[in-house]
Amino acid sequence: MDCFRTSPSHSWIYPTVILCLFGFFSMMRPSEPFLIPYLSGPDKNLTSSEITNEIFPIWTYSYLVLLLPVFVLTDYVRYKPVIILQGVSFIITWLLLLFGQGVKAMQVVEFFYGMVTATEVAYYAYIYSVVSPEHYQKVSGYCRSITLVAYTAASVLAQLLVSLASLSYFYLNVISLASVSVAFVLSLFLPMPKKSMFFHAKSSKEIRKQPNKNEASDAPYKINTPGGEEKPTSEIPTISGNLDGGPLSSPMPQNVALSVFVQWFQDLKECYSSKRLFYWSLWWAFSTAGFNQVLNYVQILWDYKSPSQSSFVYNGAVEAIATFGGAVAAFAVGYVKVNWDLLGELALAIFSIISAGSLFLMHYTTDIWACYAGYLIFKSSYMLLITIAVFQIAVNLSVERYALVFGMNTFMALVIQTVMTVIVVDQKGLNLPISIQFLVYGSYFAVIAAIFLMRSTYIIYSTKCQKQAQSSPASQNPDEPYPEGPRNIITGTKL
Numbered sequence: 001m002d003c004f005r006t007s008p009s010h011s012w013i014y015p016t017v018i019l020c021l022f023g024f025f026s027m028m029r030p031s032e033p034f035l036i037p038y039l040s041g042p043d044k045n046l047t048s049s050e051i052t053n054e055i056f057p058i059w060t061y062s063y064l065v066l067l068l069p070v071f072v073l074t075d076y077v078r079y080k081p082v083i084i085l086q087g088v089s090f091i092i093t094w095l096l097l098l099f100g101q102g103v104k105a106m107q108v109v110e111f112f113y114g115m116v117t118a119t120e121v122a123y124y125a126y127i128y129s130v131v132s133p134e135h136y137q138k139v140s141g142y143c144r145s146i147t148l149v150a151y152t153a154a155s156v157l158a159q160l161l162v163s164l165a166s167l168s169y170f171y172l173n174v175i176s177l178a179s180v181s182v183a184f185v186l187s188l189f190l191p192m193p194k195k196s197m198f199f200h201a202k203s204s205k206e207i208r209k210q211p212n213k214n215e216a217s218d219a220p221y222k223i224n225t226p227g228g229e230e231k232p233t234s235e236i237p238t239i240s241g242n243l244d245g246g247p248l249s250s251p252m253p254q255n256v257a258l259s260v261f262v263q264w265f266q267d268l269k270e271c272y273s274s275k276r277l278f279y280w281s282l283w284w285a286f287s288t289a290g291f292n293q294v295l296n297y298v299q300i301l302w303d304y305k306s307p308s309q310s311s312f313v314y315n316g317a318v319e320a321i322a323t324f325g326g327a328v329a330a331f332a333v334g335y336v337k338v339n340w341d342l343l344g345e346l347a348l349a350i351f352s353i354i355s356a357g358s359l360f361l362m363h364y365t366t367d368i369w370a371c372y373a374g375y376l377i378f379k380s381s382y383m384l385l386i387t388i389a390v391f392q393i394a395v396n397l398s399v400e401r402y403a404l405v406f407g408m409n410t411f412m413a414l415v416i417q418t419v420m421t422v423i424v425v426d427q428k429g430l431n432l433p434i435s436i437q438f439l440v441y442g443s444y445f446a447v448i449a450a451i452f453l454m455r456s457t458y459i460i461y462s463t464k465c466q467k468q469a470q471s472s473p474a475s476q477n478p479d480e481p482y483p484e485g486p487r488n489i490i491t492g493t494k495l
Helices: 013-027 032-040 048-076 080-099 102-118 120-129 133-163 169-187 204-208 213-218 254-272 275-305 315-333 340-364 368-394 399-425 434-471
Strands: 222-224 230-232
Touching (some): 013 080, 032 169, 032 275, 032 315, 048 080, 048 275, 080 120, 080 169, 275 340, 340 434, 368 399, 399 434
Antiparallel strands (some): 222 230
16 A cells, blocks of 8 residues: 555655644544543443443553553554554544443453553654654654644533533544544554664664674774764664665564663663662652543542533533643743752652642542642643653653653553552452542652652752862861761761
């Protein structure tokens, strides 16, 4: 098929436009803010217990199982096939959502939606393989912004259609199916990349420029990675392709695949050896697990506080405001001048306290508007902090390493979320009612806040001691109790 061949256009504009359009239509799903009213209403007639304890956990489990193999497959097949797979999974999800009946059918829906979320990595990684490094920042901003715009527009449209036109929730899902179908068609027109970050790191023309075997034995040939650093070709496993510039078609040798995994392990070990990056990643994993859990079950809480069958529902408006507020907060981060090395983890602690407080509010209040307000605060706080975390982690990493760290952090978040789901939600665990669940989630974020508050206090105290030591050298002050430098007041070890 012609649509699977590499596009003749080598401009960064064409793939960016197609990818942004795909992102817009894939996120233009007005049915999502009203998923629980749809499932619990006359169309599906499912109980709150069935939705909470039997259906929704399947998404968490399938996402965890699929993420790692999909992450590897995405780079191996060079992104586009996985983006197409995401489009197919979208269509299957909404077809089943429209015409499936019963708990089993909705569990299959959650499995395919797990496939949708697992394949998102291809959308964000694709652009790095088809545009030059000088366009990375600009294009990444376009691709991420368009999804926020689409989600906000879909939420506003859904609220208008439900409140003003009294449109059935069924037809919101019809609109969503039409939108994701357009996204699938658009995915077919994406250019097929000739390279990827790991398995296909070089094009065939670059391979042809390598020195002969005798020269290679003296010194490794070096190329520039997207991160700007030079690496020997021995560290970047590749496959030779057609010399005419066509797609790389040679099968991946087993030893090369193994060398890629070994390189991943070494890179991750080196990245996480930085304490600063490790703690930012730790917050990312734990907070993302809690955030996903809240998003997965918040509509059930809203329906518990104010049943959709007997009252007006404003889920769409709340989601639109929350997404817009989070986007504004994330955008404002770029204009805030803060010493993140010193105060970054204090910010994590403070906003984690705010997140915990908003979840406690959502648990204890009986007013749906107070519950909505708590959600707005919670989502905006998370989107603000995750933007800071992404910046702090990415600032000193190449594109390849950022992809690895992002993938590992997301995987760890899913492991934590799965454990949380099994213990708190699943029928085989505590099987807690929805209102008690949010008490648990609030306590979870309170623990995160306490950990980072202690960590930030230690950093600020250590920095203060170091400055005092520099301004008053031990050699000039014989009364200094620790002439060799500041020490931890608890352990007595050097700071």
